[in-house]
Amino acid sequence: MTTPRDLLIIAMDAGSGSPVEQGELSLALAGAEVIDLLAAEAVSLDGDHLVPGDHSAQADRLLEQAAAALVREEPYESVTDWLWRRGRGLSVAYQAELEADGQLVRQRRQGISFRAGQLVLADSPARRRAADRWAADEPVLTTLAGAVGVGGKQTEDAQDVADDDVATVLAAVSDALVELASVRQRRAIEDAAFDNIWRGGGG
Template sequence: MTTAKDLFIIAMDPAPEHTVGQGDLSLALAGAELLDLIGAGAVTVDDDRIVPGGASAPDDRLLGEAAGLITPQPPYERIEDWLWRRGRDLSATYQDALEADGELTQRRSGRLPFGPKHVELVDTPGRRRAVGRREEGEPVLAALASVVGLDGGPPDDELRLDDETVTTVVAAVHDAVMELEAVRQRRTIENTAFANVWRGP
């Protein structure tokens, strides 16, 4: 399992107080992939740009896809741009992958055989590992979970990310999530104003 898969699993856990937005989660998943690639030596970070490293990507299909999207030549891609490009619909990609791996299953709500389907976690070693990392307060996973509003981890002021590169990536994820929220709020205001125009005085 990867950090991104662990993050997706804990976001799907029924315990959180609120549902994580798909856009927020997608950006955080892209950040988690980047951190795993950095940890494997497949990429490094120079200031705010992603530079290919000497090592190959970990043996994971989605991380391999992520590594294949790294800009191979200067000027290298900025972390923020990577998050938006890789993060597009990434939560749906991870849902499909985890369903294929047996980590998730679709079940119908209610007793009727034609009721709406919803996705549930399966009790697997992967799920237990993800929950264990969360309960232990593993810093990287806790920081990413905090960015998307998942509770249960240590408070922000208790998170200790000793690695400057990890801090840079997590900060970029936070900024991207805040930017996405600003876009949502702006659209809400615009839609409300538009509706008021049609309703009239």
């Protein structure tokens, strides 16, 4: 299994009380991909820029896609730019992958077709491995999950992560999540103002 897959499983399984927003989860998944690619030496960091390494095959199909998507010409892409570009719709892609692997199944509802059921986690070795990693308070998984509001285990700015490059990625994820929240808040205010103008115009 990979960190992105473990993160998605934990996000679906942790019972945080409210579902994780797809946008937040997608940004965190993109960060998790970078961390796994760093571990595989498929990428390195020069400051906050992603420098691709040898494009060797990755064991996971979506990680292979991530490695292939790295910008391979200077100036290389920053971690932040990667998160926004790669993260677009990424949670949906990972959910589809887990479903294709039989790790997500659709609940059958009486009188409703099987495909219409809600996606739930299957009892699988992958789910148990993710749960073990979560129970062990593994710093990377804990920080990424905490950043998207899962489980109440959020650490202080990834202070428990020893690797500087990994800490840089985690900090970029945190900053991107703050930016996303700010954008959403601004849009909500603008939408509310527009609604007030519309009603005031007697439309």
